[in-house]
């Protein structure tokens with residue numbers, strides 16, 4: 001994980017970094033992040049080219065879980081606007097520490113949610129990707145503050161059948177989608193999945209293809225879904241080749257994650 005001095009925030013977005021304790025460190029940290037971002041951008045462009053898709057069809061979401069607010073500031077200074085978190089307390093702390101960023105980041109919540117923590121997310125996120133129960137969706141809809149735009153949501157689909165991974169089984173996605181689509185303060189945008197890691201590109205593509213097919217089936221049943229949230233650092237090419245519209249990238253942008261104390 002990049003380690004940034006605590007007061008790096010003071011130097012953003014100032015070009016000269018005058019207040020920064022070591023100009024050299026400032027430049028090397030920024031250079032590293034810039035290189036990582038350019039590398040990810042290049043991979044996305046190449047996968048779009050291979051699949052005959054427009055680069056504009058795929059949004060890059062920076063997964064900032066376990067990263068410091070300063071690291072998020074640094075990436076924001078380089079032009080990144082969408083960030084994703086997956087622990088509620090960590091999300092709240094970072095969201096609230098970064099309200100001065102301009103333009104405001106678009107926050108995505110990508111973890112599974114307990115009903116008693118829904119309010120904090122409903123009050124802060126633009127998107128929630130991990131809806132796997134109607135109860136959570138109802139809570140989010142009820143607790144979305146008046147005056148905020150509707151919360152964009154994706155259903156998380158369990159493609160592996162492994163217990164504990166979260167997500168609705170594919171055969172239950174249709175009824176859940178119909179119910180969620182009827183809730184007043186949410187907009188159902190699409191489907192999200194976190195397949196088991198696979199090294200070989202063909203194996204990586206299979207679960208993404210299943211998610212795309214499920215999206216197509218639901219669209220054919222009249223449930224309008226325009227989003228496939230799929231693809232992480234190791235498999236973003238496979239996801240884009242199968243139609244991903246949002247890729248969620250952590251490690252390839254920020255470097256390897258350090259140990260993280262899981263929040264209750």
Ligand SMILES: Cc1ncc(COP(=O)(O)O)c(C=O)c1O
Nearest residue numbers: 063110232233234248249250251
């Ligand atoms: C739901 C979800 N999506 C995406 C990511 C990013 O993964 P990676 O660091 O491999 O890019 C994570 C990381 O934990 C995650 O939990």
